[in-house]
Amino acid sequence: MKCIENEIPFDIPDGWEWCRIPNISLKIFAGGDKPTIYSKFKTSGCSVPIYSNGMDNAGLYGYTNEARVFSPSLTISAKGTTGFCCIREMP
Incomplete structure (x- = not known):
């Protein structure tokens, strides 16, 4: 595992842990x-x-008519600045 201690931009609450998104996600893709x-x-x-x-x-x-997401998911707008973000409960 790579040490990221020098990349941490700010302190987080006790009990939280820094990680990279690919380490906690099943799939990352752009909607297109x-x-x-x-x-x-x-x-x-x-x-x-x-x-x-x-x-x-x-x-x-x-x-x-065709699903691309099959479990609760986090949606993040990535066009320009970050916009609407939420957790999707229905596939």
Whole structure:
């Protein structure tokens, strides 16, 4: 394991520990452009939510037919500055 002591930017509360995101995540990926098949409204063919980096509607952009996330996930906007962030409870 690499020592990161000289990279720590500030103190954290007792009981917390510094780590790198890949060490605590199953998968990291960029959302990219909207899917080919999508709907602004939930339908029988498009029932999987699509989240964007917008703050409107809690980031819900619309719905698609194919899931990419299959467990509770952390969503972080990475376009420009960090925007809307939250934990997604439904896949």
